[in-house]
Structures are given as C-alpha cells and as structure tokens.
Amino acid sequence: xxxxGISALGYGQEKLEYNLSKGDVYKVKQIARQDITQELxxxxxxxxxxxxxxxxxxxxxxxxxxxxxDIVIRDLLMTMTSSxxxxxxxxxxxxxxxANVQSRIFNSLLNxxxxxxxxxxxxxxxxxxxxxxxxxxxxxxxxxxAFAVNMLTSSLKSEFGTEALSDxxxxxxxxxxxxxxxxxxxxxxNYSGKLSAKNSWQLDSMSEGKAIIRGNATVMMKIEEPAxxxxxxxxxxxxxxxxxxxxxxxxxxxxxxxEGYSTLAQMNGKxxxxxxxxxxxxxxxx
Numbered sequence: 001x002x003x004x005g006i007s008a009l010g011y012g013q014e015k016l017e018y019n020l021s022k023g024d025v026y027k028v029k030q031i032a033r034q035d036i037t038q039e040l041x042x043x044x045x046x047x048x049x050x051x052x053x054x055x056x057x058x059x060x061x062x063x064x065x066x067x068x069x070d071i072v073i074r075d076l077l078m079t080m081t082s083s084x085x086x087x088x089x090x091x092x093x094x095x096x097x098x099a100n101v102q103s104r105i106f107n108s109l110l111n112x113x114x115x116x117x118x119x120x121x122x123x124x125x126x127x128x129x130x131x132x133x134x135x136x137x138x139x140x141x142x143x144x145x146a147f148a149v150n151m152l153t154s155s156l157k158s159e160f161g162t163e164a165l166s167d168x169x170x171x172x173x174x175x176x177x178x179x180x181x182x183x184x185x186x187x188x189x190n191y192s193g194k195l196s197a198k199n200s201w202q203l204d205s206m207s208e209g210k211a212i213i214r215g216n217a218t219v220m221m222k223i224e225e226p227a228x229x230x231x232x233x234x235x236x237x238x239x240x241x242x243x244x245x246x247x248x249x250x251x252x253x254x255x256x257x258x259e260g261y262s263t264l265a266q267m268n269g270k271x272x273x274x275x276x277x278x279x280x281x282x283x284x285x286x
Contacts, residue, residue, distance in 0.1 A: 017120040018247035027286035046083040070113040108140035122173035130162030167193030234258025252282040
C-alpha cells in the first residue's frame with residue numbers, strides 16, 4: 001500500500017516541460033490541409049492548400065532553462081488548387097525541376113538549418129536564419145527584375161521569414177505551464193504575430209509515460225502581402241499526446257476555423273468575405 005501510494009502521488013502533481021539533451025534528434029511528420037472560401041461578387045472561390053513535410057529538430061546546446069535547437073526541413077510537398085483556376089501549385093521539393101521556378105524555390109528550403117532558442121515551457125525566445133532562407137529562395141527563383149524580386153521577397157517573408165517561422169513553431173511548442181499541475185488542472189498562455197492566440201489548456205490524463213493535453217484558443221489572423229491582405233478571427237482546438245520523459249510531442253492535432261475578409265490589390269481594396277478551415281497534424285516518427 002505504501003508503494004502504491006507513492007506511485008499514485010507521482011501522477012498527482014507533474015511539472016510538464018521539455019527535458020531534452022544535447023545531441024537529441026527528433027523527426028516530425030507534418031500534414032496540413034487548409035480550405036479557403038471567398039465570396040466574389042456572387043461567385044464562390046475555393047482554394048485548397050495541402051502540405052506534407054518532415055521537420056527535424058536537433059538539440060545543439062542547453063542551459064538551465066533553455067535549449068538551442070536547429071530545425072531543418074527534410075522533405076516538403078505542396079499542392080494548391082483553385083475552383084476557378086485549377087492546380088496553381090504542385091511541388092515535390094525533393095525532386096527538383098530546374099525548368100520550374102516554384103520547384104527551384106522550394107527545393108532551396110531543404111536541409112538549411114534555422115536556429116531556435118526555446119524555454120523549457122516551449123516559449124520561443126529567438127529564431128535566426130529565416131531571412132537567409134528567404135534570400136536563398138529568391139536567389140533560386142532566378143528572378144532579376146527589381147520589382148519582381150521585391151514582390152517575391154515580401155511574399156516569402158510572410159511565410160518563411162524569421163518572425164513568421166518563430167510564430168509558426170511556437171504554435172507547435174508553446175504548450176506547457178510555468179507551475180506543476182494535476183489531472184484536470186488548466187492554464188493559459190498567449191502569443192502574438194501573424195497569428196495571435198489566447199490559449200486555454202487542460203491536462204486530461206497521464207498514463208504509461210504519456211500526457212494528454214487539450215487546448216482551446218481564440219485566434220486573430222492578419223496576413224499582409226503586396227497583392228493581398230487577410231484579416232480573420234476564429235477558434236482553434238488542439239489535442240496533444242506528449243512524452244512525459246522528454247516533453248516532446250508524440251502526436252498533435254490542430255483544428256481551426258476563422259472568418260473575416262480579404263482584399264486584393266487589383267480590386268482596389270474591396271473587402272471580400274473569407275473563411276478558412278484548417279486541420280494540421282504532427283507525428284513524431286523518430
């Protein structure tokens with residue numbers, strides 16, 4: 001009975017956090033689908049983005065409260081289809097087609113490290129290397145004309161620039177509280193950027209060395225590019241299974257719905273009713 005009591009108490013209060021070691025390598029498979037619907041003067045325009053990729057995280061250093069991590073995209077497949085225009089993009093980044101600008105651009109993303117400093121609760125303090133990624137992508141495009149280069153640079157920065165990458169990775173990592181919690185306890189955290197979120201988390205269960213965490217969030221999305229702007233509000237629901245030993249995610253599912261408006265430069269800033277439905281999954285594969 002005494003030993004049973006000790007075991008039960010072990011799951012009474014838990015300090016949920018990352019517990020990584022220098023040299024650790026984690027590979028994560030990401031699958032994302034995003035459906036965008038726009039109402040254009042009585043007509044409905046539907047855009048679908050499908051993304052599949054492999055992300056590699058390597059711990060290069062650690063302190064008492066932080067980890068230095070190199071993140072590398074090992075594989076990337078992207079498809080974009082439009083109900084009005086058909087297939088807009090279909091890229092397998094690992095299989096470069098030198099005659100295809102999109103293929104050259106996304107092939108240049110592979111195997112280029114981005115450097116991140118992360119706290120034990122998953123909050124990201126610093127990201128370096130995103131702007132170098134963008135510069136490499138622009139160079140790979142082969143574009144020379146200044147206006148085209150500037151337009152491409154601005155567009156790519158919104159997705160792959162240092163600030164954008166910091167916001168993107170934080171959605172995946174920033175899940176843990178500052179204090180010890182027990183099953184049923186809740187906590188909150190917020191982050192801001194292109195996607196701002198107010199998150200409420202709950203520890204659902206702990207067993208067999210795993211923790212189940214659920215999250216609900218209100219989100220605000222503001223994407224500004226030379227040709228288009230999107231301003232949307234919505235919700236996000238997250239279900240996570242993590243390894244209690246390392247703190248690294250085993251599985252994560254994020255469902256989102258947002259609505260608002262978008263504007264197109266060629267339509268003189270007219271507001272177009274817009275909704276976005278998304279599903280993103282992450283799975284640890286190594």
